[in-house]
Amino acid sequence: MLVEEAGLQQLLNTLREDLEQHIQRRIHGRSDRFLIQRAILGGKRLRPLLLLVTFKALNGEDYEKALDVACALELAHSASLMHDDILDLDYRRRGELSIWRHIGVGKALLQGHRIINFAFETVLEKGIELARIFVEAWDKASKGILNEVLLGRDISEELYLLIIREKTASLFEAATESAAVLAGVDEQAKYLVKQYGVEVGTAYQLADDLVDSLRNKRYGGVMFLMQDFKERFLKALIASKTGKFSTLVKAFSPKHPSEEFIIRQVAYRISKARQLASSGLIPDNPYKEALKQLPLYFITQMLREKV
DSSP states (O other), X not given: OOOOXXXXXXXXXXXXXXXXHXXXXXXXXXXXXXXXXXXHTTOOOHHHHHHHHHHXXXXXXXXXXXXXXXXXXXXXXXXXXXXXXXXXTOOEETTEEOHHHHHOHHHHHHHHHHHHHHHHHHHHHHOHHHHHHHHXXXXXXXHHHHHHHHHOSOOOHHHHHXXXXXXXXXXXXXXHHHHHHHHTOOHHHHHHHHHHHHHHHHHHHHHHHHHHHHIIIIISSSHHHHHHHHHHHHHHHHHHHHTOOHHHHHHHOOSSHHHHHHHHHHHHHHHHHHHHHTOTTSOSSHHHHHHHHHHHHHHHHHHHHHO
């Protein structure tokens, strides 16, 4: 039985509540806890939720340990966004003044490093394999961001996808791989959920780029997308299974080949993620069904934030 949207939301709300309480326990007593709370304020918690859902889907047992790693993932990601805002000269984050505008560039840089160190220390306490996953993921993400800065926007489709793979999908991959290590599954299952994380992260970033393109060029907002985005992408899932994308492409009326490319890629990545989540290597349980719906759910959450 598929988890309906309300059921999925309830499942995620329970995990999110556990995560929020765990974060507060982890930062309690730190001198910088108020700044950390500011850094994580308003975050969607996509990566730690992905970790926890994957962990549960794989019948993982040590939930407290999984919460520790999920907490570390969210803290490190939030600290990375502090640095991103400086790099991009973004004055606001999630409707609030960016931290670097609040405390200054130097303090924001140093505080970001401290939070990342705290997160990595937490993961290292849980095992060297988990620490390796985090280090490799942040190395890939840093490389992707650097390439994006150096190469600009006039790049090939292949290089564009590579940058997304590095700067965004690597952290989603780290979430699912960490879940597999925590759950103690075999290499085959670990590889499968790693690939699932890559597809989810890639679809998410592609959709984010698409919304920015549509909003900036001709719609003046994303309400057009919000109203029927889910229906359109459900059609995309059907189209991607048969290789027929024409209906989806016409529905979005792309004005540029790059937009059509992104639309096709999002549809393909969502479909691929669902196929991976349907594998017999993942036990049948409500969390497996949640994995099938998460790619589209994450994208709709992104849309709500951008409206």
